[in-house]
Amino acid sequence: MGPGPSDVHSRVYRALSTQLVGHLDPEFLAIMDNLQSMLRTVFRTENRVTIALSGTGSSGMEATIGNLVEPGEKILVCVNGVFGTRMCDVAERVGGRVVRLERAWGEVFDASEIRQALESDSDIRFVSIVHAETSTGALQPLSELGDICQEHGAYLIVDAVTSLAGLDLRVDEWKVDACYSGTQKCLTCPPGLSPVTFSDRAVEKIRGRKSKGVSWYLDLNLIDNYWTEGQRVYHHTAPISMNYALHEALSLVLEEGLENRYARHASNSRSLVAGLEALGFSMLVEDESKRLPMLNSVRIPDGVPDADVRSGLLRDFNIEIGAGLGPFAGKIWRVGLMGESSRRENVLFFLAALETVLRALDTGVKVGAGVDAAMELYRR
Numbered sequence: 338m339g340p341g342p343s344d345v346h347s348r349v350y351r352a353l354s355t356q357l358v359g360h361l362d363p364e365f366l367a368i369m370d371n372l373q374s375m376l377r378t379v380f381r382t383e384n385r386v387t388i389a390l391s392g393t394g395s396s397g398m399e400a401t402i403g404n405l406v407e408p409g410e411k412i413l414v415c416v417n418g419v420f421g422t423r424m425c426d427v428a429e430r431v432g433g434r435v436v437r438l439e440r441a442w443g444e445v446f447d448a449s450e451i452r453q454a455l456e457s458d459s460d461i462r463f464v465s466i467v468h469a470e471t472s473t474g475a476l477q478p479l480s481e482l483g484d485i486c487q488e489h490g491a492y493l494i495v496d497a498v499t500s501l502a503g504l505d506l507r508v509d510e511w512k513v514d515a516c517y518s519g520t521q522k523c524l525t526c527p528p529g530l531s532p533v534t535f536s537d538r539a540v541e542k543i544r545g546r547k548s549k550g551v552s553w554y555l556d557l558n559l560i561d562n563y564w565t566e567g568q569r570v571y572h573h574t575a576p577i578s579m580n581y582a583l584h585e586a587l588s589l590v591l592e593e594g595l596e597n598r599y600a601r602h603a604s605n606s607r608s609l610v611a612g613l614e615a616l617g618f619s620m621l622v623e624d625e626s627k628r629l630p631m632l633n634s635v636r637i638p639d640g641v642p643d644a645d646v647r648s649g650l651l652r653d654f655n656i657e658i659g660a661g662l663g664p665f666a667g668k669i670w671r672v673g674l675m676g677e678s679s680r681r682e683n684v685l686f687f688l689a690a691l692e693t694v695l696r697a698l699d700t701g702v703k704v705g706a707g708v709d710a711a712m713e714l715y716r717r
């Protein structure tokens with residue numbers, strides 16, 4: 338129940354142990370085609386270039402920014418947590434000129450301030466932003482940003498590592514040009530692949546680059562030649578087993594249905610929050626509509642020993658939760674309810690365990706009401 342990796346379904350473990358075939362075997366190519374088509378459904382896109390990169394979520398960050406941004410080009414990076422900060426680092430490494438737009442951690446950006454930033458600097462060619470900031474639990478609304486970017490001749494890059502398959506995300510409708518994710522959050526697969534999707538205009542931009550990108554391994558043109566039917570040019574050996582696993586994980590997502598899955602994440606989060614609030618805790622993100630359902634950040638009350646609670650949960654209950662990062666170290670806990678981990682019994686077990694640990698540590702927190710408050714919401 339941390340910020341990822343999430344629990345893995347037994348069907349996905351079984352898929353991982355499937356016999357290997359070669360990365361150019363017709364059986365494997367059929368799996369790739371299927372996987373691509375399922376990824377398009379989950380990203381809600383018809384983008385031709387929709388693939389699973391070899392590497393964790395950060396490889397998707399490097400691939401989107403590194404392929405799109407050419408040396409000297411300006412990119413507006415929205416920074417309100419760890420992952421926006423990481424995007425700046427990645428963009429600088431590929432020679433981009435980074436313009437940082439900052440918000441306090443835990444807050445999100447208004448469309449109007451992004452519009453303003455683009456209006457005040459017409460050289461900005463990209464806007465990059467995190468949909469679900471896992472370091473804070475804040476949910477960034479995206480629906481207006483694509484139009485704003487297009488009006489200003491900019492490309493929109495979105496980090497959907499934590500949001501994909503847990504939260505409404507519409508790549509085509511929201512006019513997102515490049516979007517990347519990871520397998521170990523709400524897709525609920527082991528870490529190792531990064532699903533990415535690029536709009537046609539983003540692909541054209543990449544095709545028209547004046548210089549080669551710095552990464553050979555993540556060069557989208559080369560990778561696309563392997564993923565495209567009729568071409569299938571060897572680039573690097575695909576991590577076959579991970580592709581099996583993702584294929585199975587995506588099947589599970591689609592069997593449940595995207596809307597059902599979003600609703601399940603939302604419902605478990607609401608019950609968790611009700612339980613925590615009944616214990617007197619408060620959530621870091623005050624505005625309910627800006628809270629992530631898969632990553633619940635809760636303030637640690639004064640006098641409650643952060644590390645002792647987390648180690649008590651792990652030692653006695655085998656529950657892992659995430660610590661705060663950066664300015665929130667020691668100040669918040671991050672409780673993940675991602676994919677397979679987003680279950681009623683996890684919410685109730687966590688609350689009961691937390692109450693027991695708090696009681697044993699003599700923290701002064703009045704315990705007893707958490708599980709009932711969560712149950713009350715479930716009964717409704």
Ligand SMILES: *Cc1c(COP(=O)(O)O)cnc(C)c1O
Nearest residue numbers: 393394395420469471498499519
């Ligand atoms: C986890 C995460 C990443 C990085 O993914 P890795 O799989 O750890 O490389 C990037 N962005 C966000 C929002 C994340 O939550």
